[in-house]
Amino acid sequence: MNTLTTVPSESGGLFSSVPPIRIDLGIGGMTCASCVTRVEKALKKQPGVSDATVNLATESAQVVLGGGDTAESLARIKRAVRDAGYEPRALDSMDADAEARWMGLPRDLLPVLAGVLLSAPLVLPMVGDLFGRHWMLPAWIQFMLATPVQFVLGARFYRAGWHALKAFTGNMELLVAIGTTAAWTLSTWLWWRAEAGEMVHLYYEASAVVITLVLLGKWLEARAKRQTTTAIRALHALRPENAHLLPDGVRRTEAIDVAVDELLPGDVVRVLPGERFAADGTVVQGHTQADESMLTGEAMPVPKDVGDGVTGGSLNGEGAVDVRVRAIGAQSVLARIIGLVQDAQAAKAPVQRLVDQVAAVFVPVVLVIALFTLLGWWWVGASLEEALLHAVAVLVIACPCALGLATPAAIMAGTGVAARHGILIKDAQALEIAHKVDTVAFDKTGTLTEGHPRLQVVEAAEGVDEMAVLQAAAALQAQSAHPLARAVLEAAASRAIGVATDAAQDVQAVSGRGTQGRVNGALLALGSLRWMQELGTSLGPLDARARALQAAGATVSVLASQTPGDAAAAAQWSPLALLAFGDEPKAGAAEAIAGLRAQGLRLVMVSGDNRGAAQAMAARLGMNAPGDEVIAEVLPGDKAAVVRRLKSRTHDAGGERGGLHTVAMVGDGVNDAPALAAADVGMAMSHSEGASADVAMHAAAITLMRGDPMLVAAALDISRRTVRKIRQNLFWAFAYNVAGIPLAALGYLSPVVAGAAMALSSVSVVSNALLLKRWKPPVRPD
Incomplete structure (x- = not known):
């Protein structure tokens, strides 16, 4: 089916009254970079099309519509593709056709086999010459063997070449059609004008073998290209067909089997040992382990207990569990992963746009070179047939197939293997920019640290009860999802302090500073030391203790109460207690930092904590080498400005200045989204689920x-x-063409050898890209 997707855009995106629509369409019949250029031009001319990207490796197009009647626009798009000489097709039907078989053989191999059977007798005399045997088939037999190859198996070249001529452009098929037709016509002419009984040398084998070799090369190329999409097919295969639905939820033990497409959010499904989870959800009964390696690259099974989230497509371990469905269809994690990988593989890297510009003028230039080759050899005294064969060799070897596959084949292989190891690359531009990164900025909490701070110290002011302070702080934070708030609640629970969720009223979160509200009638504020300074709070005897805790690496918050003022004095804030929180570095974070530094990268840690806490954590992580930088006390809204400042700084290594930094920003939460978008390359750690991770992934x-x-x-x-x-x-x-065209023009390559070299060029380019499938990410030593 053709895929219709609503996509965000700078002109309005999801919040526009007429959101853009993206159409994913399969295109059959493309063979070279010139085809890509022609289809893109045809699509961009259609009314309502704001952008169009065509990918030769995936044989597909992504078309963005600015609005209007989608059905009519889709019809116009398909008509434009067909008028350009290609076949608009559904993406899934192209996969089915690729796997179609006839009598146990791949159906797309049959033309190649037919060409081999018909061409082999024509090549036999050439083989005999190597052993001193002079075999020659009668001219009429050569004609009968070569003609079906030329005009039946080669009909595709004529059709595509004719469409290219009508569009005043050129492509691979046009070069093959002109070259092989010239060889076939020359042979027929020589046979027709020969005297009765005269044995003349004919060139039918050149036309037939070239077409057969081109067909063989395209078949091998198609097979190799399909290997670059194994990551997508493997991800699709993760989704089970059926689910065991519990119609009455966990109250009923009998399950009925339903199609996964029938599941709705809120349904409860039973997942048996060894089965795949049918949808994203939450475990409501039972415990097990989940193998999420195909989704996250994590090799070890992950324990799952009641309340834990599970991801559709991951493999259940030894326990049977009941799962309440949370997300289905396009909203599921697996669907979003597949979408990201498909978008990355279909996108066009910036370098490919330059290649497309070269390809647009390449074929006309080759035609001119072939004409000059013909005229040049004829002018120096060669026979017409010899001059024509040299021109044919130029036409055949110059086909720009490899040029069109060079970039997309590598991108498909690279993004595919990365996805298999838990790295989702959103677009080809990010892939191309990432290799230039010289500065990596990390958000501290949740990225380099566990992100689960613990309340380590409660230091009450003189005359204040510590348990009462903790109870008040917990009541104030009862409705907050902030990590420090959760730490307060966990500490209160561990000390068996009862917290009434409605004990606090008028609670307000002050962005980047803390929380304030009324508890038992008293106005309380719990937040950072900097906020306390802004409120004019004097810590008094607690000040020295706060500095000592900060120096030890703790994040220090203050719980203060407001004393109402009178007509003569304003209200004052009085400290009740210090709350010191601590976090732990992630396993492997220090090794990751050391590895990045070994690559010559400049490392920066960005934190909202006070400088003492940030510096202490940086020291534990090993971020204290020359060139490393710790930027502390950064408000969430200021992280993007920090990234822009890092990008604008000039290099100063070795005393030299000039050029800007290429910055990668690594974060994990919704408050990191602006910084991720501001960086040259944003990297989101999606170790959590929900809206926070969603926003980070999209940014x-x-x-x-x-x-x-x-x-x-x-x-x-x-x-x-x-x-x-x-x-x-x-x-x-480029080397094939740069070396091959002069050799063919100078007479060192026959059309048959030129055809073999042309086919080899495409296969070698795709095969070289497939070597990326052997890549494995560096692992930390256990």
């Missing part, structure tokens, strides 16, 4: 599917390797 160019800091280095590594493959592929694609 970031790269999503790390588990909270392992080692994945930062892995993401940068796969980016470098993918860009390296792109450059290698482009080099070889």
Whole structure:
């Protein structure tokens, strides 16, 4: 089916009255970079189309509509593709056709086999010459063998070439059609004008073998391209077909089997040992372990108990559990992962746009070179047939197939293998930019640390009861989801302090500072030392203790009460207690920091904590080397400004100045979203579920599917390797043409050898990209 998706855009996006619609469409018949250029031009001319991107490797197009009648626009888009000489098709039907078989053989292999059977007798005399045997088939037999290859198996080249001519452009098919037709026509002419009984040398084998080799090369290329999409197919395969629904929820033990598509949020399903979870949800009964390796790259099973979230597609362990469905369809984590990977594989890298511009003029230039080759050889005294064969060799070897595959094949392989290891790359541009990153900025809490602070110290003011202070602080934080609030509530629960959820009234959260409200009639404020300074609170005897706790690396908050003023004096805030919180570094965070520094990267930690706490954590993480930087006391809204400042700083290594930093920002929460968007490359750690993780994933160019800091280095590594493959592929694609065209023009390559080299170029480019599938991320030593 064709995919219709609502997408955000700068012009309004999801909040616009007419949101943009993206159409994903399969396109059959594309063979080279020139095809891509022609289809894109045809699509962009259609009314309502604001953007169109065509990918040769996936044989698909992404078209963004600015609004209007979607059905009519889809019809116009399909008509435009067909008028350009290609076939609009549903994406899933293309996959089905690729796997179709006839008598046990792949259906798309049959034309190749037919070409081999018909061409083999024509090549036999060439083989005989190597052993001193002079075999020659009668001219009429050569004609009968070559003609079906030329005009039946080669009909696709004529059709596509004709459409290219009508559009005043060129493509691979046009070059093949002109070259092989010239060889077939020359052979037919020589046979027709020969005397009766005269044995003339014909060139039918050149036309037939070239077409067969091109068909073989395209088949091998298609097979190799399908291997680059194994990540997508593997993700699709994770989704089970059926689920065991409990119609009455956990109150009924008998389950009925229903299709996964029938599940609704709130349903309760039973998942048996060894089955895959049918949808995202929450465990409501039982306990087990989940294998999430295909989604997050995490090799070890993850324990799941009542209240824990599970992800659809992950594999259940040894326990049977009941799960309440939370998200289905396009809202599920698996669907979002598949969507991100598909978008990345279909997107066009900036370097590919330059390649497309070259391809647009490449074929006309080749036609001119072939014409000059023909005229040049004829002018120096060569026979017409010899001059024509050299021109045919130029046309055949110059086909820009490899040029169109060089970039998308590498991107598909790179994003696919990255997804298999828990790294979701949102678009090709992020992949291309990431290899240039020289500065990595980390949000501290939840990224480098566990993100689960614990209340370590309650230091009450003189004459204040510690238990009463903790109870008041817990009441004030009862409705907050802030990590420090949860730490207060956990501490109160561990000390068996009862907290009435309605004990606090008029509670207000002050962004980046703390919380205030009334508890038992008293106006209380719980927040940072900086906020207390802004309120004019004097800590008195607690001041020295606060500084000591900060120096030890704790995050210190103050619980203060307001003393009403009178006509002569304003209200005053009096400290009741200090609350000191501590966090722990994530396992492997220090190793990840050391690994990034070994790569020559500049490291920055951004934290909202006080400088003492931030510096103490940085020391525990090993971020105290020359060049490392700790930026503390940063409000959530100011993180984006910090990232912009890091980007604008000039390099000063070795005393040199000039050039801007390329910054990667790593964060994990909704308050990091502006900073992730401001960075050159934003990386979101999606170790949590819900709206916070959702916003971070959409703001970031790269999503790390588990909270392992080692994945930062892995993401940068796969980016470098993918860009390296792109450059290698482009080099070889251009090298084939740069070396092959002069050799063919000078007469060193026959049309048959040129056809083999052209087919080899495409296969070698895709095969080189497939080497990325062997990549594995660096792992920390246990």
